[in-house]
Amino acid sequence: MGYSTRGRARGGTRSGSGTVRIKQTTGRYGTGAAGARHEAMAAEAVTFPLVVGVVHWIIVQLSASLALRFGTARESSPPYKGTLGEPVPLEGLAHVLVEPLRMWDGLWYKLIAEQGYNGTETQTAKAAFWPLFPWLMDGGSRLTGLSVEAAGYIIANLSFLGALMLLYRLVVEDFDRAVARRTLWALALFPTAFFFSAVYTESLFLLLAVGALLAARLGNWWVAGVVGLLAALTRSYGVLLLIPFAVLLIQQYGFVPRRWLSNLNLLAAGLPALGPTLFAFHLRRAGREPDAFITVQEQWFRFSAAPWTTFRCAVSGCEVNLPAAGGNFSVRGAEWGWIGDLLGNPTLATLTSLEFRDFVAGSDTLELVATLLFIGLAIAGLRLLPLYQSAYLIPGLVIPLFGPSAVHPLMSMPRFGLTLFPLFIVLALLIRRPIFVVPVAIGSTLLLVLLTAQFSNWYWVS
Template sequence: MSTETESLPTQRPRTGRRRKFRAPSDRWSFPILMFAVHWVIAQVPATIAFVFGSTRPPLDPPFETGASWAYSMPLGPMTGLAHYLVEPMRHWDGTWYRLVATTGYDSTGISFPAKAAFWPLYPWLIKFFSGITTISPESVGYIISNVAFAFALVLLYQLVSMDLSVDVSRRTLWAIALFPTAFFFTAVYTESLFLLLTVGCLLAARRGNWWIAGIIGLLAALTRSAGVMLLAPMGILFLQQYGADIRRWFPSIFPAALPALGPLIFGWHLTTAGLQFFDWINVQWQWNRFRATPWETFQCATVGCEAVIPNVGTDQARGVDWSWVGELAGSPTWSTITSPGFRDGFARGDWLELIVTVGAFVLVLLGIRRIPLYYFALVLPPLIVPLFGPSSVHPLMSMPRFVLPMFPLFVVIALFVTNRKAGITLATLSAIGMAILTMQFANWYWVS
C-alpha cells in the first residue's frame, strides 16, 4: 500500500509535482464523454423497460410491494418528458427522498420516523430547487444526480491523474461509469452527490486547501452516514502534509475536522422535528437490520441464519439463491427471462450483493502497495461498517450500491486491466450488466 501522494512542502501546501494532462480540454472532454456514454446505457434501457415492460406485482406486502413503501401506495404518473426519463428512475429510495423533501422529518401523519434513515442534504436541495422553480421534486432530484455525476467524473479524472497517471484516470472513469450498478448515479439517489462531494473534498485536501476540503466534507457528512468516515483519508493527508508536530497543525486542524459535525447537525435537526437524536440509527430495524459480526453477516449471506430484529422479533435470513441460473439453463427463452417469477428470483437471490462485497475486499487486497494510503483509508471503513448491521431481507443489503462512491476500488481495476482487448471485453460485459439491472430497477424489481 503506497503512502506516496506527492512531494509535500513543510508549510501549508498548495501545489506540488503533478503529472501533466494530455491537453487542457481533456480534463473536461473525456469525463463528459464518459458521462454521456453512461447516461445512454442507463437511461435508454430504463425507459424502454418502463414503457413496454411490466411492473413487478406485489409479493410480500408491505416490504416487497411494487408500490412505494414510503407512501404505502403507487405514486401518480408523471407527465411530459419526465414520464419517460425521471419516472423509471425514481423508484425505491427515490420515493423516500421525495417524501422527505416535501414533508420534512416530522413524525406525524404520513411522515413517520423511518424517514430519519435518509440523510438531509439531498432532500434539502430537492426542496430548495423545486420551491424556486415549477419542476417536480423527482425531476429536481434527477437533475441534481446527473449534474453531480458529470462534475464528479471531472474531479475524479483530475485527482487520479494527480496521484497516478492520466491513463489510469481514464480507465478508472470507464470502470466506474459502466459498473453494473452505476445506473444509481442517474437515479433519484444520493450516490452521485456523495461521489462528487467525496472527490471534491479529497481533491481540495490533496492540494492543501483545507477550508474548502472541510466544508465539502461536512456537506458529504450531511449526505450519507458514510460521509463522517472521510475523517480517515483526510487525517492521513493532513499528517502527510503537516507531520506529527502538533504545533504545525493549527489552524488547519479545525476545517479538517468539520465532517465530524455532520451527524451532530442531523441529529439536532431530527430533535427539532419531534424525533430522537439517534433515530438515524434507531430506525434501521424498519429495514430488518440487526446487529451481527462481519463473519456472522457472511454466514447469513451464504447459508442463511436466524436473526433477532429489534421491535420485530425473530426472522429467518435467506442465504444466497442461485435457482434462477438453473431455471435459465433449463429454459433459455425470451418468455423465461421476461416472466415475473424469473425476474423476481433473479432480483431476490442475493447473489449480486455477495459477489460485489467479496469482490470489493479482493480489490482492496490487490490494491495494497499500489494505491495511495488515503485511498485505502477511504474504502475500508464504509466497506466494513455495514457488515455489523445486516438485514434479514438481504443480509448484504445495498452493498452493490454502497461501493459506487468508493472510487479507489475502480482505480485498482484500472491498474490491473491494462490490456486494451481485455478492457473492451470487460467494459462491454459490464455495460450489458448495467442495462439489465437498470431494466429491473425501472420495473420495480429489487437491485440494491
C-alpha cells in the first residue's frame, strides 16, 4: 500500500510487495509480556479518552453553571427575542446543566427540532442549520421524555466521548500513543472547546468525521461512506470528506482509474455527496426552496470576498453592500483597546463588568488570532501530517475565508477549527516537552473557563 501503516505494522514485517505481515500470536493478545502490553494498550484506548472527556466536561460544566448562577447575563440578541421568542427557562437539573450551554445556535436547533424547517420572516434563517442533529434531538426527546435541549446536550456530550476514543485510535494509526494523548488534551482544553458540551453540532460532526476517516484509513469503505453521509447531513463541510477519501483511495488502490471503476469502494466513498441532495429534498418537502441552505447565507450577513479582502475587513474594517440584509454595512476591524483597559485596571471587577465583557465579545480579536494560529498550524501540517489529513484540514480553513460576515468578518472560525482535528495533532507534535506543555495547558484551560462563562452569559464568543 502507498500510505503509512505505522500504527498497524508494529510487531510485523514488510514484504517486498509492500504488504504488512503481522507476526503470529497466541490467543487474542498473545502470551506473556507482549500479551499484557497489548491488553494495556487496548484498555488505554478506552480509559484515556474517557478521562480526558470527563475532565473536559467537569471544567466546562462548572464554569457554565457557576456563570449562570453568579454571573451577570447580557440581554439576548435578536432574533433570540421578539420573532423567535425569549428563551424559556428550564427547570430542575436541566436548568443547572443544560440552560447555560444551549445559547445562540442551540436555540435554533431547538426550534428546528420542534417545528422543522417551515416558517416565515426571521425563521427562514433555519435553513442554514443542517438536519441530522435536530432530528436526533427530536428523536431523543420523544424516546426519553426530556426536552429537546436536554436531548441535544446528552447527544453532544456522549458524541464527544466517542469522538475522543476514535480520534485516539486514528492518531495511533499514523503516529503513536504519546502523540495521541497530547492531541486529546490539546483538543479538550482548547479555549473554545466548550462547544463540544453545548447544544451544538461540533461533537456529533467530530465523531462522524473522525469515524469516517478512520474507517477509510483502515480500508472499511462502506462504513466510511455511510458515516461520511451522516456527517454531510450534520454540517455542510461533511461533503468535503470526498477530498481525503479520494486521497486514501489513490494511496490504497493506486492511480488506476480502470481499477476504480471495477471497485465498489468508489461508490461507497462517494456517499457523502448525497448529503446536500437529501437536505435539499427535505427542504422542498417542508415548503422551502431546495437551495435555501445556500441562499439563506445573506440573512446571516455573509457575502462573497477574496480571502485577502476578508483579512483586510478583519484587521482594519471595510464597507459592504448586502441588499437582502438591508443595504450597506460598515464592517469593523478587530479592536484591541480591551487589552489596555485590562492592563490599566487588572482587577476582578474589570473582568466581570458587563461593559468590559461586552467590549471583548465584540472586539473580534479572538476570531483573528485563532484564524492566524490555525493557518500557521495548517502550514506546519503540510510537513508533519499524512496527506489525507491535510486534505481534510485545508479546505476547512480556506472556504470560510471566501464567505466573511459583515457582523464579524471571521465569524465562527474559532469554533470551526474545533472539528479540524489535524490542527491539534500538529500542536501535539510541536509542543512535546513538559516545560512547554504545562504552561500552555494551564493558559488554555484558563481561557476555556473564561470563554465558557462568556458564552453562558449570552456574550458572543464565536
